[in-house]
Amino acid sequence: MPSPESSSRERAPILVVGGGITGLTCAIEAAEAGNPVVLIEKSAYLGGHVAAFHRYFPKLCPPPCGLEINTRRLHNNPKIEILTLAELESLSGSPGNYQAVVRTAPRFVKESCTLCGACTAVCPTQVPDLFNCGIGKKKAIHRPYPMAFPLQFRIDRSACPQGCRLCADACKFGAIDLDQRPAKKTLRVASVVLATGWEPYDAGKIDNLGFGRFPHVVTNVMLERMAAPDGPTGGRILRPSDGKPPRSVAFVQCAGSRDRNHLPYCSGVCCTASLKQATYIREQYPEATITVFYIDLRTPGHLEDFAAKTVAANQLELIKGKAGKVEQDTETGNLLVTAEDVLKGRKSTREYDLVVLAVGMVPQSSGLPINLLIDEFGFVSSGPPGVYASGCVKRPAEVAASIRDATGAALKAMRNRTNGAGHE
Amino acid sequence: MADALMLQPDPEFVREVNANSGGELKKCFQCATCTSVCSLSTEARPFPRKQVLEAQWGLKDRLLGDPAIWLCHDCADCTARCPRGARPSAVMDALRMAAIRRMAFPRFMGSLVGDMETGLIVLFISALLLLAIALLPISKFAVRPFVFAQMFPKDRLEPMFFAVGAFVVLALTIGTVRFIRALRAAGARGPILPALVPALLEILRHRRFGNCNAGQTRRLGHLLTLYGFVGLAAMGTAVGIGSMFGLIDTPLPNLYPLKIFANVCALVLVIGISILVAKRLTDPEKRAGSSFCDWYFLALLGGIGLTGILSEGLRLAQSLDWMFFIYYVHLSLVLTLFLCTPYSKFVHFLYRTIAMAATWQESKSPGRGQLRPGGPEVVSSEGPGLPHVMGTRS
Numbered sequence: 108m109p110s111p112e113s114s115s116r117e118r119a120p121i122l123v124v125g126g127g128i129t130g131l132t133c134a135i136e137a138a139e140a141g142n143p144v145v146l147i148e149k150s151a152y153l154g155g156h157v158a159a160f161h162r163y164f165p166k167l168c169p170p171p172c173g174l175e176i177n178t179r180r181l182h183n184n185p186k187i188e189i190l191t192l193a194e195l196e197s198l199s200g201s202p203g204n205y206q207a208v209v210r211t212a213p214r215f216v217k218e219s220c221t222l223c224g225a226c227t228a229v230c231p232t233q234v235p236d237l238f239n240c241g242i243g244k245k246k247a248i249h250r251p252y253p254m255a256f257p258l259q260f261r262i263d264r265s266a267c268p269q270g271c272r273l274c275a276d277a278c279k280f281g282a283i284d285l286d287q288r289p290a291k292k293t294l295r296v297a298s299v300v301l302a303t304g305w306e307p308y309d310a311g312k313i314d315n316l317g318f319g320r321f322p323h324v325v326t327n328v329m330l331e332r333m334a335a336p337d338g339p340t341g342g343r344i345l346r347p348s349d350g351k352p353p354r355s356v357a358f359v360q361c362a363g364s365r366d367r368n369h370l371p372y373c374s375g376v377c378c379t380a381s382l383k384q385a386t387y388i389r390e391q392y393p394e395a396t397i398t399v400f401y402i403d404l405r406t407p408g409h410l411e412d413f414a415a416k417t418v419a420a421n422q423l424e425l426i427k428g429k430a431g432k433v434e435q436d437t438e439t440g441n442l443l444v445t446a447e448d449v450l451k452g453r454k455s456t457r458e459y460d461l462v463v464l465a466v467g468m469v470p471q472s473s474g475l476p477i478n479l480l481i482d483e484f485g486f487v488s489s490g491p492p493g494v495y496a497s498g499c500v501k502r503p504a505e506v507a508a509s510i511r512d513a514t515g516a517a518l519k520a521m522r523n524r525t526n527g528a529g530h531e
Numbered sequence: 532m533a534d535a536l537m538l539q540p541d542p543e544f545v546r547e548v549n550a551n552s553g554g555e556l557k558k559c560f561q562c563a564t565c566t567s568v569c570s571l572s573t574e575a576r577p578f579p580r581k582q583v584l585e586a587q588w589g590l591k592d593r594l595l596g597d598p599a600i601w602l603c604h605d606c607a608d609c610t611a612r613c614p615r616g617a618r619p620s621a622v623m624d625a626l627r628m629a630a631i632r633r634m635a636f637p638r639f640m641g642s643l644v645g646d647m648e649t650g651l652i653v654l655f656i657s658a659l660l661l662l663a664i665a666l667l668p669i670s671k672f673a674v675r676p677f678v679f680a681q682m683f684p685k686d687r688l689e690p691m692f693f694a695v696g697a698f699v700v701l702a703l704t705i706g707t708v709r710f711i712r713a714l715r716a717a718g719a720r721g722p723i724l725p726a727l728v729p730a731l732l733e734i735l736r737h738r739r740f741g742n743c744n745a746g747q748t749r750r751l752g753h754l755l756t757l758y759g760f761v762g763l764a765a766m767g768t769a770v771g772i773g774s775m776f777g778l779i780d781t782p783l784p785n786l787y788p789l790k791i792f793a794n795v796c797a798l799v800l801v802i803g804i805s806i807l808v809a810k811r812l813t814d815p816e817k818r819a820g821s822s823f824c825d826w827y828f829l830a831l832l833g834g835i836g837l838t839g840i841l842s843e844g845l846r847l848a849q850s851l852d853w854m855f856f857i858y859y860v861h862l863s864l865v866l867t868l869f870l871c872t873p874y875s876k877f878v879h880f881l882y883r884t885i886a887m888a889a890t891w892q893e894s895k896s897p898g899r900g901q902l903r904p905g906g907p908e909v910v911s912s913e914g915p916g917l918p919h920v921m922g923t924r925s
């Protein structure tokens with residue numbers, strides 16, 4: 108018969124910080140093993156970057172499919188409490204008995220929202236569509252993306268005109284509450300899993316590659332949205348400023364990666380991701396020239412097989428040599444890419460309609476109210492007892508590896524619920 | 532195995548280049564960012580990625596005759612962009628020093644490059660030589676108006692300078708022969724003599740310097756230094772010969788056209804050197820990449836300009852106490868520059884010109900690759916790079 112203290116300890120849930128594929132997996136795995144979980148997510152929806160991807164490698168299947176299965180598992184599991192627009196404000200205590208203060212930003216839309224869209228129709232103002240990496244705009248009151256979970260509208264109040272109540276007046280269900288305030292919630296948790304993930308490196312900092320100056324230079328993350336059926340172009344890959352179909356596309360690998368002036372490390376996924384994205388281009392444009400400029404084509408493990416098959420099946424031109432200079436032809440807007448083909452010892456400048464920068468992953472490890480050991484590149488090496496980093500905040504990883512890591516983190520976090528300090 | 536390539540690495544050469552380029556040579560992982568950001572490397576002759584690889588491998592013979600090391604104007608764009616901190620521009624500089632050292636005649640003087648002790652010894656020897664001239668029995672010392680010939684009698688000074696000059700010309704000639712042999716052995720086969728004229732025109736215009744992203748400041752500094760120096764050298768030689776044959780009587784009158792021209796040249800030289808020194812001190816990449824060799828050469832040229840102007844001023848002021856001393860320093864520096872010409876950075880005027888001439892033809896007809904549909908190769912245009920157009924990220 109457990110003592111009252113140990114039974115109350117067993118009731119303390121696991122806190123998962125971050126609702127991307129790592130956090131989602133961790134929360135579901137722990138809950139399905141019988142543990143209560145609180146899952147907090149900074150943005151208005153779950154799924155993180157994976158929700159914005161067009162396809163996974165190496166199977167080239169659509170991520171929304173797997174996310175749908177995860178959403179269903181979430182729905183069916185009463186042990187998971189989900190807080191969106193929520194961030195961890197402080198953490199104190201010890202394994203088995205942590206006090207976590209979670210701050211929640213107002214959504215301004217309640218659960219009674221039926222997604223009818225009457226609010227969006229009357230909304231007079233627009234905000235950049237961040238789900239689409241800033242390509243295009245959307246109304247200040249919006250559904251983050253069609254498949255977003257939780258399925259509720261939200262309002263980005265930063266753009267609302269003073270005193271505007273058009274959406275609230277248009278809502279027949281009284282689901283809009285413009286007076287919502289930020290809230291704080293103190294939770295007792297047994298352990299914490301940090302799955303705050305990554306953000307793409309700011310390509311504007313790589314000034315020799317022209318991003319931000321030339322409209323037809325895009326990042327790999329943007330290309331996912333450009334190819335996605337629910338993206339800004341309905342899945343047609345077109346040049347951003349003139350909407351023309353590209354006849355030639357250059358992928359610039361290591362854009363700001365393995366570079367002491369930017370990210371000194373290799374993210375390990377961008378080479379495979381670019382090859383995957385080359386299949387998007389080939390599918391839509393059978394005649395297009397597709398060139399991949401690389402330093403080393405790093406497709407570790409079984410991905411080497413994917414790489415070989417993809418290169419052969421899609422007539423990709425591979426050039427070993429970093430594209431160090433991207434310029435723009437003023438008349439056509441086309442891009443002039445200069446690189447040296449190291450294997451041939453020849454330097455050349457070639458013209459492309461579209462340039463895709465393969466930017467790396469920046470771990471989201473800063474600003475967390477936890478005393479973490481952070482490595483020289485910003486990844487979390489370790490946390491205090493009972494706090495476990497998982498996924499891309501720990502090391503750059505592809506989705507499959509993040510999912511495996513999340514399952515392992517779930518197991519570690521579960522031990523703190525039964526053993527207090529656990530076995531560190 | 533007809534295509535087998537026999538490489539002959541020279542580990543000592545690797546150590547030398549590594550030490551003279553800041554010790555980061557082996558950090559290079561051959562990404563070729565350097566070559567693509569370099570505005571001077573061409574399709575047919577890309578650099579400096581290949582040269583860094585060959586330096587890592589110790590392929591001395593290929594490198595010493597590689598004209599590319601002289602086509603580089605050391606703007607350090609590549610070093611600024613290098614993702615590994617391997618300092619490709621410093622490697623190119625170290626390769627130039629290595630080449631100067633090995634073309635030197637007599638060979639032992641080659642050690643002057645990059646060696647502070649030898650540099651100071653040459654300066655000291657020059658000073659002693661001049662002192663000997665000045666201290667030999669003095670005939671009409673310190674008679675008003677004071678003229679420099681009182682301390683350094685022309686009949687001793689001029690033959691000495693011309694003798695040293697003749698030796699320098701001999702050393703430069705032998706260096707040139709060695710250099711051209713190395714160029715030919717390394718495969719640079721372009722005709723040199725007919726291309727000298729366009730190469731010299733390019734040097735006078737400094738267009739390639741302007742193409743370096745490092746900016747127009749350095750181009751201006753180098754151009755002024757070049758013009759000022761060439762003007763002074765021509766004037767000095769003309770006046771020297773003229774006075775030796777009794778055609779010219781020094782000092783020349785202040786408003787004599789040649790005198791005015793020489794004064795302008797001296798000012799231009801000093802301004803040019805000041806710009807180059809300021810650039811080296813303020814640009815962190817240039818500063819870190821500056822070797823003893825660079826500073827020694829700048830100090831010599833700048834010192835000559837300053838002491839020359841100062842000597843003239845002191846003579847005009849008839850300041851007996853200082854004019855002879857400053858002029859003594861001035862002549863010592865000039866003689867040192869003479870003696871150092873084949874063994875210091877100074878000799879780049881010769882080797883770079885020859886290398887530019889030897890590659891002139893290929894630079895005018897770049898090896899154009901076959902045009903590929905959709906992604907045709909574009910030959911980079913001469914002159915300023917393509918303008919950067921502000922675009923909106925939509």
